[in-house]
Amino acid sequence: MFGVTKDFIGKSAPPNYVAGLGRGATGFTTRSDIGPARESGDFGADAKKAGGKEGGDDDDDERYQDPDNEVALFSSGPYDQEDEEADRVYEEVSNRMDERRRTRREAREKEELERYRKERPKISQQFADLKRQLNTIDEAEWAAIPDVGDLVGKNRKKNKMPERFTPLPDTILAAAREKSQYETSIDGSTTDSADGMMTNFREIGQARDKVLGLKLDQVSDSVSGSTTVDPKGYLTDLNSIALRSAAEIGDIKKARLxxxxxxTSNPLYAPGWMAAARLEKEAGRIVQARSIIAKGCEHCPTNEDVWLENASLNTVENAKIILADAVRHIPQSVKIWLKAVDLETDPKAQKRVLRRALEFVPNSVKLWRAAVNMEENPEDAKVLLSRAIELVPLSVELWLALARLETYKNAQTVLNKARKTIPTSHEIWIAAARLEEEHGTPARVGLVIQKAAIALSQTGAILDREQWLKEAEKCEKNGSVLTCQAIVSSTIGLNLEEEDRKDTWMDDAETCIAHGSIETARAIYAHALKEYPARQSIWKQAAFLEKSHGTSQSLEELLQRAVRYCPQAEVLWLMGAKEKWLADDVKGARAILEEAFRANPNSEQIWLAAVKVESESNEYERARKLLELARKESGTERVWMKSAQLERQLKNYEGALGLLEEGLNKYPTFDKLWAIKGQIMDEALNKTNEAREIYNKAVKNCPKSIILWILLAKLEEKLGMVTKARSTLEKARYTNPKTAELWVEGIRIEIRAKNTSAAKAMSAKALQECPTSGALWREVIYLEARPQRKARSVDALKKCEHDPIVVTTVALLFWTDRKIEKARNWFQKAVQIDLDQGDSFAWWYKFELQHGTEEQQELVIRRCIAAEPHHGEYWQAVAKDMSNVGKKTGEILKLCAAKLEPIK
Incomplete structure (x- = not known):
């Protein structure tokens, strides 16, 4: 037995083993006992450590780096500058040698790491070949893979043993089937129960009827004999009872507790009683709620909210009794008195309660106001107000109410007394100014407001500009326009520096217009024009205000004054002439333009406006003479263009071409002259080849003109040269990068060529270059199939939310989906974003023609005429057509809507 050799004899000790430690022995532990600081598998670290040892002792002990800690042979000697220099030299040599050995060390580390990875590969590498083989597995093999079983602990035995099934007897199955079925017939009036008792259904029905009758009798009125519940509808009313779940009942019980x-803990806390009563009311226990709130009134008799809650939980008659008890405890509570007044239905009783309340609370403005409002006779109201201002002399409201009831002279006296009593009230001064305006003394309105500003500043009750402007807007809404104007003129310049006045006043006027206070804004502009009569921008803003919210007469008067102060302002002259022309007063328009000529002899805009008036009045000879004079005196490129356009309109193509040649000799880089010449050759004279040559010359002279490149591409497509048209647009995009119009035309060429895939590819490139172009997104949305257009429109709105083209496109999608109201809202949104986009108005009008009423159609026409749009792809095509020259905005809207085709 003793000759057996143990298996641990001769083997190495386990890690961290210390001999005798278990018996209490003590000793020291070395690095060899503990082992390395890193894990044994970290070969990269070991490689670095080995490399460091081969190249020298890089990790020297810190004591050899600090001369104060040296314990070597020469540690006792002084550490001087030479020793420091020697250490620095040795360190540089060491670093240099380490740099030389770095390549070999890194290569060796890499080799050892690779060898380690080969010996111990990752799990993902071990199963890489199996993963690649999964590509060859079909669905049947996938389905044949067994589920993973739970082979842990007891489940191991369960999974190994086959599952056993024991069939049930037929009697148990039959009994279960009979138990789940219902008996649909009754044999006789009784049936046997499980315990052998007989159940009589007739007796149960009779008992139910008796119980129901007793309940109906209990709710009847014992005095009058008439029931308060409809017996026939009683069962129907039971359906209205709110059934509460177990969770709600539990919450109510917790809250009640x-x-x-x-x-109980704090009976003097009134909100606790109120909350408890409200809980019971919510739970449907109104009797308990009344009891709780009554106890609350006993414990908190000086809290008015508890009494009011008690009154609201009771009937009207009981509430009167409760409030009578309340005023005995809190006679100074205004809320309780007003609640008592509300409970009374007879006006006499209400007056009696109010007078009783005023005996206890004579300084309450609310009670006096309620009492005055109850009086139907103005004389009685005056008497009450006279007494009220004696008792409450600091109430501005009561003084003003009395002044409104008095005559003009008496009202002045009352307001003077009020001003002396309350010198810091600006409302009294404004009421005095309104009184003067109402009684036909406008000259005194401004004096009163000026005195008000001085008096209030002396008393220290100074209002700033914003507060005075708000008061002016209130006066305008109350119909006191003169008082509003006086407030603006007297206070608009308070606390403003000279250099900030103009900009601040313009901002104030825009703010008032946004609030709908037109008279206040008009007064601000009038005061600004007095201070700066030569400022053209102020006159323009005032003119736009009169055009939008004033009359034609007021606008004409304003423009006449404007051109007297600013005779060099061409815009003001043109606005006056346009208003005359829109009013069919051609002579008046000519007279204004003649005066404008004298003030601005070489103005291009005035020349062209005069030509427009004559041409649209069918005075073509006068227009030709004016243009001839304009070419001699002004001679601008637009004058030459209008001259050619007039001849083209009159179908004098030879004269037009002659003018174009002469104009191009002077202005060879004006693209519109080239465009008109090409269009005449192509559309009027059917000389397409000559037109193509003209466009080719044009793009050489005007390479930055987008319209010329597009016209050339369209003409080449018309001639069947689709490939050449693509090449032309490619050159144009190279010359004019990030130009959305060129990309749009290229996409449309591909669509017309029925090359949808190329169009989609081009649209993807276009969106990379021009991601915020609404025209591009419109084409991209139309390229998608109908189910995908909604998602594309969402992407478009993210990129350019406030683009009218995108918003109009979304409206068209709603129109296609028959979502009429949404489509109408989106059309209105598109119009609000940009009033100058005529296509939005045209699509909206076409939509209303199909789904709207006549009023809605007229609304679109009125808004379009007021906006006078000039831009839009379809709008410009219709407006600039020679057959539509001279037509007004409403006519162009209808023509444009007729040419639009809904999306498919």
Whole structure:
């Protein structure tokens, strides 16, 4: 037995083993006993350590780096500058040698790491070949893979043993089937129960009827004999009873317990009683709620909210009694008195309660106001107000109410007394100014407001500009326009520096317009024009205000004054002439333009406006003479263009081409002259080849003109040269990068060529270059199939939310999906974003023609005429057509809507 050799004899000790440690022996532990600081598998670290040892002792002990800690042979000697220099040299040599050995060390580390990975590969590498083989598995093999079983602990035995099934007897199955079925017939009036008792259904029905009758008798009125419940509808009313779940009942019980604890621990806390009563009311226990709130009134008799809650939980008659008890405890409570007044239905009783309340609370403005409002006779109201201002002399409201009831002279006296009593009230001064305006003394309105500003500043009750402007807006809404104007003129310049006045006043006027206070804004502009009569921008803003919210007469008067102060302002002259022309007063328009000529002899805009008036009045000879004079005196490129356009309109193509040649000799880089010449050759004279040559010359002279490149591409496509048209647009995009119009035309060429895939590819490139172009997104949305258009429109709105083209496209999608109201809202949104986009108005009008009423159609026409749009792809095509020259905005809207085709 003793000759057996143990298996641990001769083997190495386990890690961290210390001999005798278990018996209490003590000793020291070395690094060899503990082992390395890193894990044994970290060969990269071991490699670095080995490399460091081969190249020298890089990790020297810190004591050899600090001369103060040296314990070597020469540690006792002084450490001087030479020793420091020697250490620095040795360190540099060591670093240099380490740099030389780095390549070999890194290569050796890499080799050892690779060898380690080969010996111990990752799990993902071990199963890489199996993963690649999964590509060859079909669905049947996938389905044949068994489920993973639970082979842990007891489940191991369960999974190994086959599952056993024991069939049930037929009697148990038959009994279960009979138990789940219902008996649909009754044999006789009784049936046997499980315990052998007989159940009589007739007796149960009779008992139910008796119980129901007793309940109906209990709710009847014992005095009058008439029931308060409809017996026939009683069962129907039971359906209206709110059934509460177990969770709600549990919450109510918890809250009831909490409130009970609150009222018990602190009975003087009024909100606790109110909350407990409201809980019972919510639970449908109104009697308990009344009882709780009554106890609350006993414990908190000086809290008005508890009394009001008690009154609200009771009937009207009981509430009157409760409030009568309340005023005995709190006679100074205004809320309780007003609640008592509300409970009374007879006006006399209400007056009696109010007078009783005023005996206890004579300084309450609310009670006096209620009492005055109850009086139907103005004389009685005056008497009450006279007494009220004696008792409450600091109430501005009561003074003003009395002044409104008095005559003009008496009202002045009352307001003077009020001003002396309350010198810091600006409302009294404004009421005095309104009084003067109402009685036909406008000259005194401004004096009153000026005195008000001085008096209030002396008393220290200074209002800033914003507060005075708000008061002016209130006066305008109350119909006191003169008072509003006086407030603006007297206070608009308070606390403003000279250099900030103009900009601040313009901002104030825009703010008032946004609030709908037109008279206040008009007064601000009038005051600004007095201070700066030569400022053209102020006159323009005032003119736009009159055009939008004033009359034609007021606008004409304003423009006449404007051109007297600013005779060099061409815009003001043109606005006056346009208003005359829109009013069919051609002579008046000519007279204004003649005066404008004298003030601005070489103005291009005035020349062209005069030509427009004559041409649209069918005075073509006068227009030709004016243009001839304009070419001699002004001679701008637009004058030459209008001259050619007039001849083209009159179908004098030879004269137009002659003018174009002469104009191009002077202005060879004006693209519109080239465009008109090409269009005449192509559309009027059917000389397409000559037109193509003209466009080719044009793009050489005007390489930055987008319209010329597009016209050339369209003409080449018309000639069947689709490939050449693509090449032209490619050159154009190279010359004019990030130009959405060129990409749009290229996409449309591909669509017309029925090359949808190329169009989609081009649209993807276009969106990379121009991601915020609404026209591009419109084409991209139309390229998608109908189910995908909604998702594309969401992407478009993310990139350019406030683009009218995108918003109009979304409206068209709603129109296609028959979502009429949404489509109408989105059309309105598109119009609000940009009033100058005529296509949005045209699509909206076409939509209303199909789904709207005549009023809605007229609304679109009125808004379009007021906006006078000039841009839009379809709008410009219709407006600039020679057959539509001279037509007004409403006519162009209808023509444009007729040419639009809904999306498919």
């Amino acid at each position: 909490l409130f009970s604890s609150m009222t």
